[in-house]
Amino acid sequence: MLKQTEGSHAVAEAIALCRPQVVCAYPITPQTHIVEGLGEMVKSGELTGCEFINVESEFAAMSVAIGASAGGVRSYTATSSQGLLFMAEAVYNASGLGLPIVMTVGNRAIGAPINIWNDHSDSMSVRDAGWIQLYAETNQEALDLHIQAFRLAEELACPVMVCMDGFILTHAYERVDVPSQEEVDAFLPPYAPRQILDPAEPVSMGALVGPEAFTEVRYLAHHKQLRALDLIPALAAEFKRAFGRDSGGLLRTYRTEDAETIVVSLGSVNGTVQEVVDEMRARGTRIGSVSICSFRPFPLETLRAALGHAKRVVVLEKCLAVGLGGIVSDGVRKSLSGIQLKGYTVIAGLGGRAITRASLTRLFEDAERETLEPVTFLDLNTDIVNHELERERQERRTGPTAEAILRRMGTVASRIG
């Protein structure tokens, strides 16, 4: 059924269609409307057979999901930003225990300075936690990915994170096609736990594992992710047959067949990238784009096949490995080992800074001329940066940087005196 609805509500509807049995959430920002929507559905009786648990922190939210999943039911929670960091210990624990929890991350920045807007710093900070990480490009894809996520999680006994850009997707009203309960039921069978806490058949979960077996456990976690590289496209194909839509998969290519320049990105920015690609193609530029959906597991081979013939690749990423450069670029570079191809890292959209078509056009043209720096911060105000660096050289105590920048920009009042 077509609906004009907010991204968060679309996801709440998708989750409800997946018949979760325990939903728990710490409610405030950095949360989204997803759990509010689910809470309402449970209270109103629209979503039956589901326990909605209000918890005291994100750490408790993931912990309750762990207990519920181990207790034998389909479990879900959502978070973002600082909330994800606060639950990080339990995030690793969920995957270590092999519990198929599904969680939405409404991607946002991490402070300090405090910033509630979109970038990918949060989910990237737990990229090695053993969860599968899928990044949605649109609200329709976010909705569809959640339905696939439960299948994926439960077939692999591995938790899955569906990442969608905060505000840009979570708070945006768009037309989405919400499938019927019958359609989802046909695609997603009832939860059949691989391991369960049951007095009829007692097991011990989460034993202490010493050096003699820990490497093997970690290897198997890695192996599970590699298996997901086959399962993710297979599920996307099955989803297409059932729902008639291309959603998910490992990655999506756009006009890459004869492209010399290929832009790689994650999430909603690909929509803007594709528009710029179309404009530049109309002017005769051979440019295309790749949108990575599955960041964990990272699709090394598939990406290699998509990029192999190009001359240069621009990795556009909304996160920063401080002291290194790009996080996504690392994976891209690994997929290109042995291939002669120029690589550029572009850090863009941090803390919600708009990524405009004009900026991208300039950026891609520079890449085409090969005048781009290896690591570029898109739309970086170098005047302010240089001023701050100079101030640091001159003043013994420079104070917090964010305040100084805002003062210089005239956003906050200057210090008295």
Add this chain to the structure above:
Amino acid sequence: MDQPQTIKYYQTGTFTVGNRLLSEDQRSVQSGMERTNSLNSGHRACQGCGEALGARYAIDAAMRATGNKVICVNATGCLEVFSTPYPETSWQVPWIHSLFGNAAAVASGVAAAQRALGRDDVRVIAQGGDGGTTDIGFGCLSGMFERNDDVLYICYDNEAYMNTGVQRSSATPPAARTATTPALGPEPGNVFGTGKNVPLIAMAHRIPYVATASVANLRDLEAKVTRAMQIRGARYLHIFVPCPLGWGSASEDTIRLARLAVESGLYPLFEARHGKVTSRTTIRRPVPVTDYLKLQKRFAHLFGKAPDTVRIAQIQRMADQNIADFGLIE
């Protein structure tokens, strides 16, 4: 677990836990051949471990009270480490360890799963040491209380972080020497005026049942667990478990120490319903706290060539205050 396990070495019948004068139906859980032996032998607890003893009695009693329909959630700590070194486990119940600070929340999740599955006969117990309960797990514990989740949380209190080398927790008593509160300086050992009394904090949540118990009084411990399992909602049981390693006491003194803590008034035994004390174990003849303190190396600095009469008197006042507050003397 439909078939109870046959126990191997322990005494049974009238010889167990002071059953001499009792008829069979009044005897403790541990006296019967049919007891479940929830925490199996062969684990790696130290000799004289109060926690191992307390845990087995508590969980066996819970199993009997529920027809063996118990799921246990364990915080990180001694109990978890000594009972489940992979590939071994001593647990005869379904059991999960997740993290140090989240046993209460994981148990809330397990309880929610039972509700979602419509299994109202399966009951959930969370357990942890004093560190996992009073410090790092305190937020999750309070959340579980506040939601009144159907979980019995058992804290095995040995008054410090024993698993990692005896560091101070917020349950460490004043003057006690630990690795992080050495017996040095003007105030040797743990400082006075700090710490948390979690049973009282649990009562402030007005949960249906709060009780304290001790491995010195195992029949009382069993009775409290049994009562707790007859109640729905959030319940809290704080069990006093001496630790020979951390306290520097003899292995065979564990029960004696537990008894002296109760009889001196330092560790009052009581029950509370919805925030009100409903029963207490009275003391016939209080013993001086020195009887208790002297058996432990963690208080040895109070009994040097010149005994630290000031601090000993301070500890005695704490015991006297408990006796007055809880009305421990008839």
